[in-house]
Amino acid sequence: MSGAGRWWWLMLVVAALLALSIVVGPAGLSWRAAIADVLTGHDSVPALVVLEIRLPRALLGAVVGAALGMAGAAMQGLLRNPLAEPGVLGVSACAALGAVIAFYSGLVQLLPAVLPVAAMLGALLGTVALFVWAGRGATVTTLLLVGVAINALAGAATAFGLALSPNPYAFYEVMFWLMGSLADRSLDHVALALPCVVLGAIPLLAMRRGLDALSLGEETALALGIVPSRVARWVGLGTALAVGGAVAVSGVIGFVGLMAPHAVRPFVGYRPGATMLASAGAGAALTLAADVAVRLLPTGRELQLGVMTALLGAPFLGWLALRHRAGRAGGAAWL
Amino acid sequence: MCFDQLALTLAAPGQLVGVSDVARDPLLSPRWREARALPAVRMRIEEILGLRPDLVLLDAQAPAHVAALLRRAGVAVVALREAATFAEGLARLRDVAQALGRGDAGRTLADDLERQRAAIVGEPTARRPLAAVWQANGFTVGAGTMPDDLLRLAGWRNLAAERGMGAFAPLPLETLLRAAPDLLILDGASSERPSLAEALLAHRALRREFPGGRTLVLPPGQWLCAGPQNLDALRQLVAARRRIGGVP
Amino acid sequence: MAVVARGLRLVLGRRVVLDGVDVAVADGAVTALVGANGAGKSTLLRLLAGIDAPDGGDVTLDDAPLRQFEPAARARQIAFLPQQAQPQWPICGRDVVSLGRLPHGAGFDRESPADTLAIDRAMTRTGTAAFAQRRIDRLSAGERARLLLARALATEAKVLLADEPTAALDPGYQLDAMTALRDEAGRGVAVAVALHDLALAARFCDRLVLMAAGRVVTAGTPAEVLQVDALRAAYGVAFELVAFGDLRLPVPVSRTARPGGGAPP
Numbered sequence: 001m002s003g004a005g006r007w008w009w010l011m012l013v014v015a016a017l018l019a020l021s022i023v024v025g026p027a028g029l030s031w032r033a034a035i036a037d038v039l040t041g042h043d044s045v046p047a048l049v050v051l052e053i054r055l056p057r058a059l060l061g062a063v064v065g066a067a068l069g070m071a072g073a074a075m076q077g078l079l080r081n082p083l084a085e086p087g088v089l090g091v092s093a094c095a096a097l098g099a100v101i102a103f104y105s106g107l108v109q110l111l112p113a114v115l116p117v118a119a120m121l122g123a124l125l126g127t128v129a130l131f132v133w134a135g136r137g138a139t140v141t142t143l144l145l146v147g148v149a150i151n152a153l154a155g156a157a158t159a160f161g162l163a164l165s166p167n168p169y170a171f172y173e174v175m176f177w178l179m180g181s182l183a184d185r186s187l188d189h190v191a192l193a194l195p196c197v198v199l200g201a202i203p204l205l206a207m208r209r210g211l212d213a214l215s216l217g218e219e220t221a222l223a224l225g226i227v228p229s230r231v232a233r234w235v236g237l238g239t240a241l242a243v244g245g246a247v248a249v250s251g252v253i254g255f256v257g258l259m260a261p262h263a264v265r266p267f268v269g270y271r272p273g274a275t276m277l278a279s280a281g282a283g284a285a286l287t288l289a290a291d292v293a294v295r296l297l298p299t300g301r302e303l304q305l306g307v308m309t310a311l312l313g314a315p316f317l318g319w320l321a322l323r324h325r326a327g328r329a330g331g332a333a334w335l
Numbered sequence: 336m337c338f339d340q341l342a343l344t345l346a347a348p349g350q351l352v353g354v355s356d357v358a359r360d361p362l363l364s365p366r367w368r369e370a371r372a373l374p375a376v377r378m379r380i381e382e383i384l385g386l387r388p389d390l391v392l393l394d395a396q397a398p399a400h401v402a403a404l405l406r407r408a409g410v411a412v413v414a415l416r417e418a419a420t421f422a423e424g425l426a427r428l429r430d431v432a433q434a435l436g437r438g439d440a441g442r443t444l445a446d447d448l449e450r451q452r453a454a455i456v457g458e459p460t461a462r463r464p465l466a467a468v469w470q471a472n473g474f475t476v477g478a479g480t481m482p483d484d485l486l487r488l489a490g491w492r493n494l495a496a497e498r499g500m501g502a503f504a505p506l507p508l509e510t511l512l513r514a515a516p517d518l519l520i521l522d523g524a525s526s527e528r529p530s531l532a533e534a535l536l537a538h539r540a541l542r543r544e545f546p547g548g549r550t551l552v553l554p555p556g557q558w559l560c561a562g563p564q565n566l567d568a569l570r571q572l573v574a575a576r577r578r579i580g581g582v583p
Numbered sequence: 584m585a586v587v588a589r590g591l592r593l594v595l596g597r598r599v600v601l602d603g604v605d606v607a608v609a610d611g612a613v614t615a616l617v618g619a620n621g622a623g624k625s626t627l628l629r630l631l632a633g634i635d636a637p638d639g640g641d642v643t644l645d646d647a648p649l650r651q652f653e654p655a656a657r658a659r660q661i662a663f664l665p666q667q668a669q670p671q672w673p674i675c676g677r678d679v680v681s682l683g684r685l686p687h688g689a690g691f692d693r694e695s696p697a698d699t700l701a702i703d704r705a706m707t708r709t710g711t712a713a714f715a716q717r718r719i720d721r722l723s724a725g726e727r728a729r730l731l732l733a734r735a736l737a738t739e740a741k742v743l744l745a746d747e748p749t750a751a752l753d754p755g756y757q758l759d760a761m762t763a764l765r766d767e768a769g770r771g772v773a774v775a776v777a778l779h780d781l782a783l784a785a786r787f788c789d790r791l792v793l794m795a796a797g798r799v800v801t802a803g804t805p806a807e808v809l810q811v812d813a814l815r816a817a818y819g820v821a822f823e824l825v826a827f828g829d830l831r832l833p834v835p836v837s838r839t840a841r842p843g844g845g846a847p848p
Contacts, residue, residue, distance in 0.1 A: 025509050026507040026509050026510050027510045027512070027513040045512050045515055046513075048512055048540055049509050049512050049513065049540070052538075052539050052540035052543065053509050053512070053540050054509075080671035103529060104529060104530070105528075106527070109529055166526045167525055167528040167530040168526070169471050169525065169530040169533065173532065176531055184473065184508055186538050186539040212682065212690065212691055215672045216668045216669070216671070216679065216682060216731070216734070217665070217668050217669050219629075219667065219668065220665055220734075222654075222663075223634055223658060224658050224682060224685045224686055225653075225654040225655035225657060226685070269675055269678060270672040270673050273690065273691060273692075274691060
């Protein structure tokens with residue numbers, strides 16, 4: 001298969017899952033009428049269901065998944081660590097903490113844009129804490145330990161913050177923030193998340209060559225005129241913006257950023273820069289598929305999307321760890 | 336919780352020594368002011384006994400060991416079932432009054448409420464428009480509940496009851512829109528602090544499909560429990576039916 | 584003179600790694616940095632490459648101070664092959680080499696005809712064309728070292744600095760690698776290489792710089808530098824000079840002192 005062909009396939013898969021996400025829902029629709037009403041701008045109920053309920057959910061699945069996939073690939077490329085991921089390393093949990101503080105304090109009611117901004121600040125803080133705490137050139141183990149600590153701390157702080165809210169429902173919403181969901185989101189949420197994710201993707205994509213240069217180590221990158229600390233700064237910022245924007249509207253959806261890069265890496269020749277772009281597509285596809293699955297599963301209440309991705313992702317993490325162990329024993333160069 | 340309301344309505348001054356803590360919530364309890372003047376108890380036997388009551392009004396659904404322990408401590412216990420209809424509510428009102436030793440006052444109030452109800456509701460109407468209740472987290476209220484009975488009395492059909500949904504069941508937003516009820520009944524915000532559960536009630540699709548004229552905000556306190564406050568809910572529901580249903 | 588360093592001083596913590604080092608790397612010649620482990624060869628190369636800044640003294644490239652260069656502009660002029668380049672991802676051989684074109688604005692997915700030509704040339708010169716599509720983690724250490732050398736050659740810079748490029752190679756490939764560096768010098772490139780193998784240094788290099796404890800002991804032609812006394816002082820090892828054609832190559836015989844002053848056991 002040619003290089004360009006692979007990209008077309010990826011786009012086709014994402015488009016198909018987007019369409020599927022719009023088709024799946026609890027209310028049966030007359031599709032002929034719905035499509036006609038959407039196209040003519042007629043304000044009917046089927047058109048409303050499609051445009052205001054299912055379309056935002058599908059779009060958010062793609063946007064959030066792309067952000068997580070891209071951020072995961074960027075972190076793995078930067079840290080040269082195949083286990084790095086915003087969810088596992090606590091960056092997403094920090095974003096959720098920021099969003100929770102902004103939302104339940106009532107600030108968001110005054111200005112909706114505070115929500116993603118606070119989430120991005122939280123993610124930025126988490127990223128900086130991770131880099132500083134783990135240090136440059138940290139081993140896989142150190143990085144994961146620090147990430148686990150940040151993740152646990154941010155999760156506990158989120159639960160604590162929700163318990164402080166006088167609103168009787170708030171406490172039970174810890175589930176949403178720590179095990180994200182795309183249920184009942186609206187176009188308002190798309191409008192909040194999309195600009196942040198696009199804004200975050202700009203520095204990430206601009207650092208593609210920097211990440212490529214890092215694939216032979218920091219010293220070679222320096223010799224090639226790439227300053228690793230500069231790459232780290234921009235990748236950190238891009239990750240925080242993209243993850244913050246995503247988490248602000250969906251809560252923490254873990255493991256997408258872990259699975260997506262690994263799924264696409266062999267198809268792009270393990271190039272870190274290209275992995276980032278392909279992983280955005282794979283992350284979107286994965287999130288959309290998982291979100292369709294939670295709607296089709298015969299559970300009483302709809303399963304949280306974050307539960308679904310964790311069900312897939314946690315065993316995957318275990319499998320990676322096993323391969324890591326075997327790889328070290330066998331002297332493999334990567335992982 | 337519901338019996339707190341009735342007791343607060345019927346008891347003689349000084350007769351009550353404690354109410355449950357939810358009775359102090361302004362959204363759930365129309366008599367929260369009176370409730371706040373009294374000590375609040377949760378479902379903890381130690382707290383209840385600490386108030387040294389002669390009588391405890393208990394929900395019949397309370398854990399069996401609570402009633403047993405209270406009786407062993409020498410406290411009289413009257414266990415009552417929550418009212419699921421307006422008529423049951425009147426019966427419960429009489430029961431509570433009886434238990435408090437104010438049977439006459441109870442009977443008078445119940446008769447008065449029944450008269451007022453008849454006046455508010457008027458004659459049965461031929462066309463019964465469709466209403467849907469939508470609460471925080473997208474939950475709706477089905478058959479076997481006080482709101483369902485009040486809707487029926489006011490001449491509405493209840494969407495959740497017609498669909499055979501449970502007493503309190505989630506109703507997906509899409510399904511709600513597809514059903515296109517004539518009236519959407521929302522509950523008020525439960526506090527000044529926001530929650531996602533209540534933010535859902537401001538979803539764009541709802542705002543577009545149900546502009547102000549087709550929605551009614553009824554705080555849960557008005558119609559979740561039996562009591563005189565039910566008449567206010569009934570009045571609002573009937574007024575909304577006349578306004579929207581078009582049938583006098 | 585392409586790269587000239589004057590009075591270089593570098594301190595890491597309390598340790599003086601380099602002190603008062605003057606070195607020149609001439610165009611069209613191969614300059615070898617020799618000396619014991621820890622003498623400061625790698626550190627000096629990093630300063631010459633401009634990826635570290637000295638605490639004192641300065642490095643110039645064609646009389647312009649190196650620290651005034653933008654990183655990318657510097658990388659176009661000076662190719663540096665670090666001793667330890669640990670591949671982090673199993674990218675393919677050709678991608679490794681094409682990274683050498685990064686300072687010229689090339690990316691994995693963006694290659695000008697000039698880039699393609701340079702990459703192919705570098706792979707031919709190092710005999711790595713056969714690894715183009717093979718994953719780097721499936722190559723032997725020697726094959727990988729040649730690919731990394733090809734990466735440095737692909738930049739086609741006017742200065743080439745290589746840190747121990749022969750370390751992982753068998754004798755045949757050692758000769759190939761040194762021949763490749765010699766050929767670069769033949770094209771006018773200023774080549775400097777840190778070496779442990781004094782015989783290779785004597786045979787393939789025009790000038791030698793003998794270092795010990797962060798200072799230059801002697802510098803000059805191989806015949807001038809490879810003297811038994813200077814080598815013993817620098818390495819703490821007794822050498823004998825053995826005739827090889829016109830050359831006299833040093834052969835290590837016995838340790839006389841540990842670096843740092845201790846007597847042999």
